[in-house]
Amino acid sequence: MITTDIDKLIRPHLVDIKAYEPMDPPELLAEQAGISPDKVIKLNGNENPYGGSPKAVEAVANTPLHIYPDPLQRKMRRALGDYTGMDPDYIIAGAGSDELIDLLFRLFISHGDAILDCEPTFGMYGFCARVAGGEIRLVQRDELFEIDVGDVRDAIDSKTKLIFISSPNNPTGNLASEEQVRELLETGLVVVVDEAYFEFCNQTVAELVERHENLVVLRTLSKWAGLAGLRIGYGIMSPRLVNHVIDIKSPYNVNVAAEAALLASLEDAPALMANVHLIVEERERMATLLKDIPGVTPWPSHGNFILCQFAPGRAGEIFDALARRGIFVRNFSSERLRDCFRIAVGTPDQTDALIAAMRDIV
Secondary structure, eight states, rough: OOOOOGGTTTTTHHHTTOOOOOOOOOHHHHHHHOGGGGGOEEEEOOOOOOOOOOOHHHHHHSSOOOSOOOOOOHHHHHHHHHHSSSOOGGGGESSHHHHHHHHHHHHOOOOOOOOEEEEEEEHHHHHHHHHHHHHEEEEEEETTOOOOHHHHHHHHOOTTEEEEEEOOTTTOOOOOOHHHHHHHHOSSSSEEOOOTTTGGGOOOOOGGGGGGTTEEEESSSSSEEEGGOOOOOOEOOHHHHHHHHHHHTTTSSSSSHHHHHHHHHHHHHHHHHHHHHHHHHHHHHHHHHHHHHOOOOOOOOOSSSEEESTTTTOOOOOOOHHHHHTEEBBBBOGGGGGEEEEEHHHHHHHHHHHHHHHHHHH
C-alpha cells in the first residue's frame, strides 16, 4: 500500500481551517438529554415551528425525480420576481442563501483579498472567507450592536472587496438603516445585505439594487416558508452580476424538490405569512416573559429569535441546564457573545416550557 501525507497536497490555508459551528440533529440532541426525540424543544436553529406549506409537501411528493432541473431557473426566477416585485433578470436562486454567499466569494475573492464583517453576526461570512483564502476583518458593532459606518470606512484598504451586513442581524436582531447601506454603497465596494429574516420585519433595501450595481440582497425560504431542510434561497442583484453567478454556479444547483416547494410556497404565501404573524406575536410575548426573569436581558429583535444576555459566567451554566431538560438554544464562541445565547421563537407551548425552565434555573 502506498502511503501519502495528504496534508501536504491540500491547499495550505485549508489544512487547519476554523470550521463553521453547526447544530446537531434532533435525534442526537435527544440522546444527549436522555429523552425521546419527540420531547426535544429545538430552539437553536431559527427554524419555523409551523413547518412548510402543505401545498409544498404535496408538490414535492408529485415531482418527477429523474429529470434534471432547469439550469437557468426560469420558473423560479419568474415566481420570485412576482413575489418580490423585481424583474426576474435581477434574481438568482441558490441551494440556500449559503450557496450564494459561497458563490460571491468565488466570484470576487482571491487569496489575500479582504472582506469586512460587522461583529457579532452570522458565522457563514467568515467561514466562506476562510475557505476562499481571504482575510476576514471584523469591525466591532457598538454597545447596542449597531453598525458604525465610520469604523467600517476606516477599515477599508486596497485589498478590501466585500462588505457584509446582516439585517435583521443574526443573532442580535437589529436592523441596518437604508441610510447606512447607502453610505456603504458609496465606497464602491460590493455590499451584501443579508435579509434572511425580511418577512419578520418587512424592511428591505432591495429597491436600491436597480440603481446600485454593487448591491446584493440575499433572502431565503428557510425561515418564513419553513423550507430549511430543502436548502433554497435567492439573491437580488444586477442582471450583469446574476449572469456572472450563473456562469460559475453548478448547472443544476437547486434540485427539483426544492424548486417544486418554492413554487408551491410562493403560491401559498398568504397562509405562510399568517404563520409569520403568529411567530412575530409570540416573539413579543416571549420577550415580555423573559424581561420578567431576574438576571435575563432580552435584546429587541426584528427576526424570529431573541438574543438573551446574562451576568458574567451565567450564560454557559443556563445553556447547559436547559440542554439537560431537553431545551436547546444557540450559544456562540464569539468573545462579544460570551455572556449571551440566542433563542428561536417556537410555538406558545414551547415558549411556556422554556420560560418555566428559565425561571427555575435562573
